[in-house]
């Protein structure tokens with residue numbers, strides 16, 4: 710098992726990609742902190758995780774990643790629940806509020822930037838302080854960006870700005886945290902089947918499916934596998950980079 714006896718924090722763990730990451734990490738022996746704003750979905754993910762014995766219990770936390778107060782509460786509670794300091798963080802919480810540039814209201818822009826971009830800042834700042842204070846070894850932070858942050862996407866000026874911002878912030882985090890033995894990378898998923906993409910009109914999905922060299926939409930497990938690689942020692946010389954998991958879309 711690649712993550713045996715390690716603790717991992719996964720935001721957005723209540724659904725889709727985040728839930729698949731929690732499951733993959735748990736199967737690899739990690740103790741998982743499932744973090745999400747939705748208490749019911751967080752609990753559901755927790756219930757589905759395999760238990761690994763008394764030293765490795767998983768725990769659920771209801772947290773709004775965009776609120777400094779809520780994140781402070783999370784970081785206070787984590788050491789109370791886990792016997793080891795987390796060495797892995799995956800920032801996966803995210804939202805969309807799509808609209809054409811000329812029609813988008815200010816609230817939709819602000820909300821997406823607040824959750825997707827500021828949320829990564831707040832959680833990473835708090836968890837990396839915990840890692841540094843406890844002198845952890847071999848830390849790994851993984852930020853969920855998107856291929857649309859690189860290419861742009863019609864109707865998503867707020868979302869693509871947040872996801873491009875995550876890539877830039879990831880490179881800064883990688884530079885600042887390297888001296889503390891913490892690596893920081895971004896993952897850029899393409900089209901992944903999840904509750905988020907269920908909201909996308911069928912004709913848009915069909916059009917994009919035709920552009921994917923792999924000939925299929927991605928599954929949350931495809932992203933979880935990439936996160937496992939970045940979380941594990943198998944990627945110990947990789948930091949400050951972005952990995953595209955897109956089936957070849959927009960290569």
Ligand SMILES: NC(=O)c1ccc[n+]([C@@H]2O[C@H](COP(=O)([O-])OP(=O)(O)OC[C@H]3O[C@@H](n4cnc5c(N)ncnc54)[C@H](O)[C@@H]3O)[C@@H](O)[C@H]2O)c1
Pocket residue numbers: 720721722723724725726727744745746747750772773774775800801802803804824828853854855856897898899900901902903904905906
């Ligand atoms: N599905 C895709 O095709 C795709 C593609 C590229 C990037 N992504 C990114 O992957 C991540 C996961 O996407 P998904 O498809 O699993 O979406 P999803 O909607 O299934 O899951 C997102 C989760 O984030 C949680 N969340 C939302 N706001 C939050 C907040 N303020 N605090 C804490 N949790 C919050 C939601 O409750 C939900 O459980 C997102 O960051 C998304 O932008 C997804």
